[in-house]
Amino acid sequence: MKKKWMMGTMAAALMLTAGTGVYAGAKLQEVKAYLNGDIQLKYNGTPVQPRDEKGNAVLPLSYNGTTYLPVRAVADVMGVAVSYNPQTSTVEMGEKSEGVAIAKGFENMYYTKDPKATTYQGKDYKEAYFDNAGSKRSSSFMLFPKGKYQKLVLQVAAVGEDIDNFFIEDSGKKAKLKTDKLAVKDGLKTIEVDIAGVDELFIYADIKENGAMFVPLTTSYFK
Known part of the structure; x- marks a missing residue:
């Protein structure tokens, strides 16, 4: 079943864990952002702690008036599969387009x-x-x-x-x-x-x- 979700005023950023060299040649722009430990995340009214694939707690990032959440951590909380294809620089959430x-x-x-x-x-x-x-x-x-x-x-x-x-x-x-x-x-x-x-x-x-x-x-x- 496909799931739809909304994060209120927060936007989910594409922040997947990646190995060295994955983003080589990508169109990246350096910015100054801040880890924001004051922001709490709730899902269906229940507080949750976003974690990376190794189980470590992760914090939201604040940049230019917008809060960014790590997409893998949010997907795990919501029970949605997520993966990153370095060949096409594509983040896939939920069901894949092809089996x-x-x-x-x-x-x-x-x-x-x-x-x-x-x-x-x-x-x-x-x-x-x-x-x-x-x-x-x-x-x-x-x-x-x-x-x-x-x-x-x-x-x-x-x-x-x-x-x-x-x-x-x-x-x-x-x-x-x-x-x-x-x-x-x-x-x-x-x-x-x-x-x-x-x-x-x-x-x-x-x-x-x-x-x-x-x-x-x-x-x-x-x-």
């Missing part, structure tokens, strides 16, 4: 490119997670959005037997973001989950004997 397939960097013993295992209902997805071990078992894999994305769009199908226990968990907080049941008759199911601020995701299912779980990695994506 990023979870196939990139995916590692698991059930990862496969075998066409016999990546094909589901006549379509070859090229890369897939396909757990067909053939016994009653738990099946799981990890994803690592690293707080860069707003949403996970995951496609998943039960094969052979229904899956009665399926969930997606914020691994760091041990909090379930989504629980579901997967029926064979439903085919490939699309599940959307808000993952703003989440570093690691744990995807889990209980698989019955003679059952399997199929996840196409090329059409499941972060956004």
Whole structure:
């Protein structure tokens, strides 16, 4: 869900943490500004302390009658994903304009490119997670959005037997973001989950004997 927000008379400045050299060649103008510890930030009526990605407290900047807030800290408070693209000098907040397939960097013993295992209902997805071990078992894999994305769009199908226990968990907080049941008759199911601020995701299912779980990695994506 896209979020709209307003900071009263304060303007949010684009102040992302960046490595040395990121801004080389950028059109920067030097100004004299002041860290302003007198300004307090509230979100939905509750006082909050903006922090950087390392957990350190950060202060607003006052310049020429305007107060600037670090965009990463504000985004974290509001549960909005934020990232910086140094190639295009673009700050992206919320959902990305294009999805990023979870196939990139995916590692698991059930990862496969075998066409016999990546094909589901006549379509070859090229890369897939396909757990067909053939016994009653738990099946799981990890994803690592690293707080860069707003949403996970995951496609998943039960094969052979229904899956009665399926969930997606914020691994760091041990909090379930989504629980579901997967029926064979439903085919490939699309599940959307808000993952703003989440570093690691744990995807889990209980698989019955003679059952399997199929996840196409090329059409499941972060956004």
